[in-house]
Amino acid sequence: MTDAPLTPGKRDPARRRRAIIHAATEIIVADGPAALTHRAVAAHAGVALGSTTQYFSSIDELREAALNQLAEEIDESLAAIEPFFKTLKTDPTDAITELLKYLDDPRAVHADIALMSSGINTPSMQALALRWSNHLIDMLSEHIDRERAEAIAIYLDGATMHAGLRGHHPGREAITRTVMALAGLPMPPTTTPTTENVSGEPKE
Amino acid sequence: MTDAPLTPGKRDPARRRRAIIHAATEIIVADGPAALTHRAVAAHAGVALGSTTQYFSSIDELREAALNQLAEEIDESLAAIEPFFKTLKTDPTDAITELLKYLDDPRAVHADIALMSSGINTPSMQALALRWSNHLIDMLSEHIDRERAEAIAIYLDGATMHAGLRGHHPGREAITRTVMALAGLPMPPTTTPTTENVSGEPKE
DNA sequence: AATGTACATGTACATAAGTACAGGAACGGG
């Protein structure tokens, strides 16, 4: 379970395997699933080329293992967010704070995008790509109806893509208003007055 | 401008170039930007390998040309949708119908996803990936305020990813309700009674 | 018809990547 660097030559299959998968996730997060090569993983993990082929019967299996790892991480983040949805209706502040943590985390954002990209072009990865989305919908469905839960999940997927592309998200206020609108809930009273525009007319 | 198959050996640079770009777009749409190879393009376009290297100084330039073509197509679809946004506030039916045409078109959906994927991992493609999103936001901003326009654009990006992954979109009714909620507008009166759930409580 | 130019084709070569494997090193048990 330690994260110390591997000693070359030393026998430690479990840790070596983890180091290889971890290096693979970093490459995928940085450059996308298509950029994964044995040699890049070996260089990044500090192991010999042969080690990257020993634990996985093909590069596709290695990629799959790395994507599974990323999906796992996302699932854990999601589980950590879940409790905060309980107060979504009364005060969404905490739930939004947790969502922002995710959108502010480049690794999480790019991991999610890598999963979606994989699911698009690799049928066997579709289920994995949809896992976190389905999980989120299920969690939200405990508190709001399913159609709205799906709408919020879809919006957050879009927000993920935008965050990945633009390097930033729409901001706490905008996201709060959007999620509340999708949840069919009124905005909670705020201490600082909001510049809400109820009419929907353009401002300028 | 004709689309008839190319005659091998015949000299027709302009059409050949278009055929190559078109073949490249089909490969990108089908298997993603990373799957593009000169040989795949040559086979798909029915031209010699050498022809695919003649018009573009590198495979990256060919990919870029193909992605530009796809962005062009999306821009045109978007321009076709624009007029229908004028009645968004009074009756969104037509606008939603146009959006559904896009979400129901696998080529358009996968083209959009390919652009986003490229923008994620290739900085020089970011601007292109954001073009249609920005265009849509500008169009919507003519009728609703900018924050809501952005929210709708982000939701539609998410809907695009979902459509690509699941093979279907949430459905006309759900999309209509979602877009209206994001626009800050009430649902228009319907002939068939809607099963609207104003409270936001889960149904079951 | 002759001919030069621009285009098209296929081959050839260099590089990169996946994979196999032979040899060596570490570790556990005698």
Add this chain to the structure above:
DNA sequence: CCCGTTCCTGTACTTATGTACATGTACATT
């Protein structure tokens, strides 16, 4: 200390791909 097993390493081979280029072909010009 010896030895067998398991793991680690690096090299070598095969295939795929990008790219260069020599050759061939169509077509415009004369």
